[in-house]
Amino acid sequence: MNKSVALHGASLVTFSQRAAGPSAVANELRFATWDDFLASGARATGFFLEDCTPDLQDELLWQIRQSRWWEFWVALGPKAPSSSAETLADARQSRDKAAQSAAMVQAARTGLPHGAHLDFEERLLQFLFVRDGASLQPVPDRHSHYLYRFPLAEALGADEERVTRVLLDLQRRRFLEPGVLIDRVRHCRKCSSAHPHYHDVCPHCRSIQIEKSAALHCFTCGHVAPQADYVQDSKLVCPQCNAHLRHIGVDYDRPLTQYACADCHHAFVEASVQVRCLDCGELAEPDALDVRGIAPLRLTARGRAAMREGSSVEHAVASEFSQHVPQTAFSQALGWTLRPSGDAPNASLVAMELTVQQQDARGLALIDEGVRRMHELLVDSDISTVDADERLWFLVGDGASLIHRVRAMYPSGSDAQLRTAFIDLSDVGEARDPRQLMSRLKSELM
Ligand SMILES: [Zn+2]
Ligand SMILES: [Zn+2]
Numbered sequence: 001m002n003k004s005v006a007l008h009g010a011s012l013v014t015f016s017q018r019a020a021g022p023s024a025v026a027n028e029l030r031f032a033t034w035d036d037f038l039a040s041g042a043r044a045t046g047f048f049l050e051d052c053t054p055d056l057q058d059e060l061l062w063q064i065r066q067s068r069w070w071e072f073w074v075a076l077g078p079k080a081p082s083s084s085a086e087t088l089a090d091a092r093q094s095r096d097k098a099a100q101s102a103a104m105v106q107a108a109r110t111g112l113p114h115g116a117h118l119d120f121e122e123r124l125l126q127f128l129f130v131r132d133g134a135s136l137q138p139v140p141d142r143h144s145h146y147l148y149r150f151p152l153a154e155a156l157g158a159d160e161e162r163v164t165r166v167l168l169d170l171q172r173r174r175f176l177e178p179g180v181l182i183d184r185v186r187h188c189r190k191c192s193s194a195h196p197h198y199h200d201v202c203p204h205c206r207s208i209q210i211e212k213s214a215a216l217h218c219f220t221c222g223h224v225a226p227q228a229d230y231v232q233d234s235k236l237v238c239p240q241c242n243a244h245l246r247h248i249g250v251d252y253d254r255p256l257t258q259y260a261c262a263d264c265h266h267a268f269v270e271a272s273v274q275v276r277c278l279d280c281g282e283l284a285e286p287d288a289l290d291v292r293g294i295a296p297l298r299l300t301a302r303g304r305a306a307m308r309e310g311s312s313v314e315h316a317v318a319s320e321f322s323q324h325v326p327q328t329a330f331s332q333a334l335g336w337t338l339r340p341s342g343d344a345p346n347a348s349l350v351a352m353e354l355t356v357q358q359q360d361a362r363g364l365a366l367i368d369e370g371v372r373r374m375h376e377l378l379v380d381s382d383i384s385t386v387d388a389d390e391r392l393w394f395l396v397g398d399g400a401s402l403i404h405r406v407r408a409m410y411p412s413g414s415d416a417q418l419r420t421a422f423i424d425l426s427d428v429g430e431a432r433d434p435r436q437l438m439s440r441l442k443s444e445l446m
């Protein structure tokens, strides 16, 4: 193979520490570093990391996923080392297999709007779409606030916080679905940290000053306390009724209690468990933590269909309900309704916030269902939108009536919590700025 031909045709790009500068052997482009590859202007169909050092391998994986080749197939060679970022690669396989997979990804990309203008969400979905059956793998990380992170999603351009939010949102909208559950993680309800610290406390006063200790049970008055509390001048005397305890089985016995509290002198068999959040210090009972399932995430049929139709994600969501409009269009419509020259508008601005205790598949389905039922209550001339915090906004004729009917779907004790607020737009007087009205409503949600 002529070197210049290989450099001009697209092919699998190999990174190897044995490569000294670009070389072309058997239609194969070899480089030692990312900069060498960039400088060569070579056209890649995919990447093969043959035998780099672990550090270089990790560096290359990040560089590829953050470059304009972010969605290309990346394989580790059979002899490539293990490295901390290796989940950014697609597979560990032979060069031939890698070339085949790379070609499949190239074929799947055809006709998709690949490019730098895609936002993070679209990149995520497209990444999964071009590799059939792929999923985002959660990786445990003790330094992570959430204990598990999705390194690949982070590599595609978002910090951990945003990845967590976007992945939940894509599940709620049924573009992604969890695969087989691999773990359950408990989160602090105050700060969402997945670092609860469990410790034993006195079930009576919650003190941690508890110790294993023998306890005595006074038959005269029934008092149970640590043995030390009964000792007076080397005799055993009940601290409550002053009975002298001489004979075990007659005056007293040793109950099954194992612990005694140094603070309140309570004796007990089993300590209570209390949780302290290592990140924010919040104290909680173990069953008052949020439990979230951890599972790989894959595209749903609905997500694949949206990608195939080439419609943007936003469009796919919007098309679900005819009243749904993008946020900017909603603000414009609100501004128009409130225009100073207009008549007193016969309309209401409504905000609703629907939350569930557990952001798992069932919780997300509850929210989906709620959003659908809310939209069924609208008429065609109403409009709705969703803001970045998942709050729903409606511009409708009669806000009080809409809220009344939605509230009826969520009596107290429901699995989902509803907070609502509304303003009758004929009452706003001079306060006609859409943004100010919306932030006022946010503060009035209850
Ligand atoms: Zn007693
Ligand atoms: Zn105590």
Ligand SMILES: [Zn+2]
Pocket (backbone or CB within 6 Å): 188, 189, 190, 191, 192, 193, 277, 278, 279, 280, 281, 282
């Ligand atoms: Zn916390």
